Amino acid sequence: MKITKPEKIIKNxxxxxxxxxxxxxxxxxxxxxxxxxxxxxxxxxxxxxxxxHGCVNSRIPEKNTNYWLSVFEKNKSRDYENTKKLKAxxxxxxxxxECVLNDEKAKAQTFKNLARIINGAI
Ligand SMILES: [Zn+2]
Numbered sequence: 001m002k003i004t005k006p007e008k009i010i011k012n013x014x015x016x017x018x019x020x021x022x023x024x025x026x027x028x029x030x031x032x033x034x035x036x037x038x039x040x041x042x043x044x045x046x047x048x049x050x051x052x053h054g055c056v057n058s059r060i061p062e063k064n065t066n067y068w069l070s071v072f073e074k075n076k077s078r079d080y081e082n083t084k085k086l087k088a089x090x091x092x093x094x095x096x097x098e099c100v101l102n103d104e105k106a107k108a109q110t111f112k113n114l115a116r117i118i119n120g121a122i
Contacts, residue, residue, distance in 0.1 A: 006045045013114070030082045043096065043114070044095045044096065045098070046079075096110060
């Protein structure tokens with residue numbers, strides 16, 4: 001099973017805090033990174049480059065620029081469609097960006113929020 005670096009960071013946090021999850025669950029319109037069936041909750045961990053976040057990590061390559069622009073455009077419209085499908089099915093979605101996990105303060109806050117959301121009422 002392939003796991004990205006930002007996915008691993010979240011997985012390690014959940015494991016360290018004994019917070020259970022379904023990982024890479026594929027019974028939804030797309031493969032959810034982390035899934036909580038009883039809460040109708042999906043957590044997406046987004047790489048800034050592939051999902052073209054618009055932050056400093058999502059620069060557009062100078063070579064083959066048009067090609068990359070079309071790749072990012074496809075990825076973004078797929079994200080949009082996936083979100084729409086899940087929302088239509090009544091799921092709540094949390095998107096966590098890679099760059100947030102590269103910043104210690106933002107990461108700590110994200111962990112705090114995640115624990116609260118998963119363990120408590122949303
Ligand atoms: Zn980013």
